[in-house]
Amino acid sequence: MLFTTFAIVTVAGAVAAMSFRHLVHSVLSLIVAFAGLAAIYLLLGAQFVGLAQVLIYIGAVAILVVFAILLTRNTREIQRSIAVSSWRQSVAVVFAVFGVLAWAIYGSGAISHVMRPQPEVAIQQIGDALILRFALPLEIIGLLLTVALIGAVTIAMQEKKEKR
Amino acid sequence: MGETADQIFVTLQHSIAGYAPAGLRPVLSTMLAVIAILGVFALLFAMTTVLERKGLGRIQNRYGPNRVGPFGLLQPIADGIKSLTKEDIVPQAADKAVHLLAPISLVLAAFTLFAVLPLGRNMVLVNLDAGVLFFFAVSSVMEVAIFMAGWSSRNKYSLLGAMRAIAQMISYEVPLILASVTVIMAAGSLSTVEIVARQSGYSGILPHWFVFTPWGFAGFFLFMVAATAESNRSPFDLPEGESEIIAGYFTEYSGFKFALFFLGEYIGMFAISGLGITLFLGGWSAPLSFLTWIPSYLWFFAKLLAVIAMFIWIRGTLPRLRMDQLMNFAWRFMLPMALINLVTAGIWHFFEHGVLRWIVCSVVVVVSYVLLGRGLTQGWKLERRIYRFAE
Numbered sequence: 001m002l003f004t005t006f007a008i009v010t011v012a013g014a015v016a017a018m019s020f021r022h023l024v025h026s027v028l029s030l031i032v033a034f035a036g037l038a039a040i041y042l043l044l045g046a047q048f049v050g051l052a053q054v055l056i057y058i059g060a061v062a063i064l065v066v067f068a069i070l071l072t073r074n075t076r077e078i079q080r081s082i083a084v085s086s087w088r089q090s091v092a093v094v095f096a097v098f099g100v101l102a103w104a105i106y107g108s109g110a111i112s113h114v115m116r117p118q119p120e121v122a123i124q125q126i127g128d129a130l131i132l133r134f135a136l137p138l139e140i141i142g143l144l145l146t147v148a149l150i151g152a153v154t155i156a157m158q159e160k161k162e163k164r
Numbered sequence: 165m166g167e168t169a170d171q172i173f174v175t176l177q178h179s180i181a182g183y184a185p186a187g188l189r190p191v192l193s194t195m196l197a198v199i200a201i202l203g204v205f206a207l208l209f210a211m212t213t214v215l216e217r218k219g220l221g222r223i224q225n226r227y228g229p230n231r232v233g234p235f236g237l238l239q240p241i242a243d244g245i246k247s248l249t250k251e252d253i254v255p256q257a258a259d260k261a262v263h264l265l266a267p268i269s270l271v272l273a274a275f276t277l278f279a280v281l282p283l284g285r286n287m288v289l290v291n292l293d294a295g296v297l298f299f300f301a302v303s304s305v306m307e308v309a310i311f312m313a314g315w316s317s318r319n320k321y322s323l324l325g326a327m328r329a330i331a332q333m334i335s336y337e338v339p340l341i342l343a344s345v346t347v348i349m350a351a352g353s354l355s356t357v358e359i360v361a362r363q364s365g366y367s368g369i370l371p372h373w374f375v376f377t378p379w380g381f382a383g384f385f386l387f388m389v390a391a392t393a394e395s396n397r398s399p400f401d402l403p404e405g406e407s408e409i410i411a412g413y414f415t416e417y418s419g420f421k422f423a424l425f426f427l428g429e430y431i432g433m434f435a436i437s438g439l440g441i442t443l444f445l446g447g448w449s450a451p452l453s454f455l456t457w458i459p460s461y462l463w464f465f466a467k468l469l470a471v472i473a474m475f476i477w478i479r480g481t482l483p484r485l486r487m488d489q490l491m492n493f494a495w496r497f498m499l500p501m502a503l504i505n506l507v508t509a510g511i512w513h514f515f516e517h518g519v520l521r522w523i524v525c526s527v528v529v530v531v532s533y534v535l536l537g538r539g540l541t542q543g544w545k546l547e548r549r550i551y552r553f554a555e
Contacts, residue, residue: 024315028262031308047294051301059304059337063330066311070327123294123354 002043010036023069031062048123170459173200174286197289201278208468209430210240216476223480243423250419258416259316266313267421270428273305277435280356284448284461288357295356296344299439300337303394306432307333313425314413325412328487329403333394335494340390342502343383346509347374347443356439360447369453373446378525379509382533384444386502388474391440393494395433398479402487437471438464497536504532 013033017026034057041050084090130138168175181193214237218228229236254263280295282288292298307330314326351359351374365372374380393400404412414425441447445467448460485493508525515521 025259025262028312047292048297051294051297054301055297055304058308059301060334063307063311063334066315067327067330070315070323 006036006039006043027062027065031058034058048126170285205431205434208434209427212430212472214239219476220480247420247423252419255317255416257318262312262316266309266316267424267428270306270309271424273302273309274428274431274435276302281438281442282357282360282447283464287461291355291357294354296348296354300341310413317416319416322413322415325403329396329413332400332403332490335491336390336393339386339494339498339502340394342506343386344443346379346383346506349509350374350513356442360442363446364449366453371446371449371451375444377512378529379505379512380444382505382529386498387440391436394436395429397433397475399482399485400490402484437468441467441471500536501532
């Protein structure tokens with residue numbers, strides 16, 4: 001019952017994000033969708049992933065999207081209606097994608113009612129796995145973040161130099 | 165006797181919950197704890213508003229409010245009646261739904277932060293395995309609420325104030341989290357209950373609080389400065405200062421919604437002070453080993469009141485920082501300092517107990533503080549500073 005509620009919240013937020021005319025309303029309903037997803041993670045017992053979802057998606061990605069929207073000044077409400085002339089093709093594509101996803105999920109082991117024993121994942125184990133088994137991916141992610149930071153600083157510095 | 169007084173609220177909660185059928189018992193006991201938290205911190209908010217105004221007044225050589233009740237102590241009741249009966253003005257161009265949701269989500273997020281703070285022995289609402297991460301996750305929801313407030317008012321000043329507030333909050337989140345990571349490293353767990361348990365021993369009469377270590381000392385000050393910036397308190401209150409930008413992101417809010425914003429901000433301040441106390445000042449443990457007979461929740465609230473007094477003192481004393489000074493301070497001083505503090509905490513952990521690790525860690529912290537401080541303000545010169553005063 002809880003899962004149904006959170007699933008409805010997530011889907012409603014995502015649908016609303018696509019249907020609102022004003023971009024900032026879309027971002028706010030996207031935040032609701034992220035929150036629903038975080039609630040589903042917490043329902044599954046994945047505390048770290050759920051809380052990291054809130055921290056990163058709602059606290060950083062959504063704010064980044066908001067800043068991007070506000071800095072490009074395209075916040076006029078869209079006056080066209082949502083119905084486009086090629087709606088029949090879009091509906092066909094939607095049903096095709098849904099069919100493929102449904103077939104994949106039915107074919108996988110997720111829908112079988114045999115519950116395998118769930119591993120007890122404590123945060124300690126996530127930390128151990130990151131440092132011991134996944135040390136190389138961790139270092140590569142650190143390198144990627146450093147490169148991104150240096151790139152951002154370089155771009156900002158060049159803009160300052162150009163203004164002079 | 166000391167044990168009973170210490171656990172009196174826990175036993176009260178269990179006895180009241182015992183009246184419910186077995187299925188509803190956890191729900192009822194959680195609801196009792198939630199009602200207690202809401203009541204206590206709302207009362208603390210009321211007390212803080214009047215204490216702050218009187219404190220600021222005395223710092224500025226005047227009385228604070230002194231008309232309502234003895235020494236003006238019933239002022240919050242007058243403020244509450246005023247904010248409830250004022251007309252709720254919403255600008256015509258404002259986005260009504262978002263305008264209404266912003267203060268509500270701010271207050272919701274602020275109160276949710278108390279779920280992982282241990283207010284006393286066995287007195288935490290939820291013992292999450294990832295308590296500190298939960299705290300930072302929910303405080304990032306507060307930033308979204310501030311953006312909603314600033315944007316929905318359709319007012320240039322509100323939007324500007326909200327943008328500044330968000331920029332400030334995300335900048336100061338980095339040293340805040342890095343300072344907390346040193347504590348998490350030392351305690352080996354993200355759970356707030358575990359962190360308090362690590363600080364509960366005594367060597368002689370002195371406690372094992374993390375603030376009494378070199379990295380803990382630096383970390384505590386970094387945390388407190390970043391906490392001041394996170395709650396938009398002076399001297400970091402450029403986004404909401406009255407002489408700067410009218411009222412920033414809550415310009416267009418009147419009456420009860422303004423009171424809700426005020427409440428949300430102060431509750432956020434209490435929550436982040438509570439986290440600082442949990443991480444660095446030993447949570448609910450007593451400062452000296454012969455004082456453990458005083459109940460644990462009294463120690464927590466005493467420390468909280470001391471931290472609030474420090475906030476009020478700093479507000480009354482220091483001038484406001486400009487936006488670029490604020491950002492420079494965060495990225496060019498506090499972030500390197502927090503990273504060096506992280507290294508120092510690691511050094512502390514891997515040396516053995518003794519004088520050597522105290523000396524090494526203190527030297528690293530002090531030298532980096534002096535170098536970074538001089539580097540920022542005087543272009544890396546290390547001479548004597550010459551102060552020029554107006555004659």
